[in-house]
C-alpha cells in the first residue's frame with residue numbers, strides 16, 4: 461500500500477470515508493491531487509490533422525486542479541496518420557494549434573501529456589505522402605474482417621529508415637514541449653507501429669529488429685531513449701498492451717514481452733509505464749482472466765498506470781492492493797467530464813454514446829455531456 465493510501469486508511473479508522481482514487485500522489489515532480497487519469501482518446505475532430513479550438517473546451521471540461529490528462533494520439537510525421545481528423549504534431553501549424561488547448565488545461569491546474577503516435581500499417585494510401593504504401597515492421601497487410609481492401613500491404617522499413625522514424629519521434633517530442641505540454645506518452649500499444657515491432661505475430665523480420673524479444677523491443681526502446689535524451693526521462697511515459705491483439709498484433713509470450721519492456725523502461729528511468737489490462741482482449745469488452753499486471757508493475761520502478769474497463773469500485777481496489785499508482789479512464793471520462801467529482805460523491809454516471817466517439821461534430825458527443833448539477 462502506498463503512503464498516501466495508508467494515510468487515508470488511517471483517516472478511515474478515525475471515521476472519515478476514504479476513496480483511494482481521490483488520494484494525492486507525487487508522479488515525479490508532478491503533484492497530483494488524485495489518481496483518476498484521463499486516458500488518451502482519439503476523437504477525430506481535428507480537421508486537416510490540426511487540433512481545433514473546440515478541443516480547448518473538451519479538455520478543460522475534464523481538467524481538475526492537480527489532475528493528470530493524456531491527450532489523444534497525435535501523429536509524429538506525415539506517414540503516421542491512419543484515421544480522418546486526428547491531430548498531428550509534426551509541423552508548426554499543428555504545434556501552434558495545440559498551444560491554446562494546453563493553456564486552457566494549465567489554467568485550471570491540470571498536468572497534460574501529449575500521446576505521440578505512428579499508425580504504421582493501420583493506414584492506407586490516402587493518408588500517405590504521394591499515395592505511397594504505409595510503413596511497418598513487415599510487408600504483411602493487416603487483414604480485418606470485411607475490410608481487406610482498406611489496408612494495403614505495408615512497406616517493410618529498412619534499418620536506416622527505422623533511424624529516421626526514431627528521429628521523427630524525437631522531433632515530435634520537442635514539438636510537444638514547444639506547444640506547452642508537460643511531457644509525452646509514447647504510444648506503444650493497440651497494434652500501431654511500435655506494437656507492430658514488439659509482437660511476434662506481426663514482426664517477421666530477420667534482422668536486428670526481429671526474432672528474439674530483445675530484438676523486437678529494440679526499435680521501441682530506441683524511440684524511448686531518443687525522446688528521453690531529448691526532453692528528459694522525467695517527462696516521458698510509455699503505453700503498452702502486451703496482452704492484447706488489436707489490429708492483428710498478438711504475441712506468443714506476452715508475459716515475457718511485458719516484463720522485458722517494463723524492466724528496460726525502468727532502466728531508462730522514465731516517469732511512467734501505462735499498461736492496458738489483459739482482460740481487454742478486444743478494445744472495448746472485458747473478459748474474465750487470471751492474468752495479472754503485477755509482474756510488470758514489480759519490474760518497473762516508476763509510476764505504474766493501469767487502464768481498461770475500470771469503474772469506481774475496481775479502480776479503488778487496484779490502488780488498495782498496490783496493483784497501480786494511477787488508474788486511467790477512457791469511456792467513463794469521455795462521458796463524464798466531472799468524473800473525479802462524481803466518484804467523490806459516488807454519483808450516477810452518464811453513459812457513453814458509442815455512435816459519436818469518432819464523428820466530427822465539434823459539440824455533439826464531445827463537449828455536450830452534462831455535468832452534475834449543483835455539485836460544485
Ligand SMILES: Cc1cc2nc3c(=O)[nH]c(=O)nc-3n(C[C@H](O)[C@H](O)[C@H](O)COP(=O)(O)O)c2cc1C
Pocket residue numbers: 499500501502503532533575647649650699736740743767768769770788789790791792817818
Ligand atoms: C473513442 C476512443 C478513442 C480512443 N483513442 C485512443 C488513443 O488515441 N490512444 C490510445 O492509446 N488509446 C485509445 N483508446 C483506448 C482508451 O485509451 C482505453 O484504453 C480504452 O477505452 C479502455 O479503457 P476504458 O474501459 O476506461 O474505456 C480509445 C478508446 C476510445 C473509446
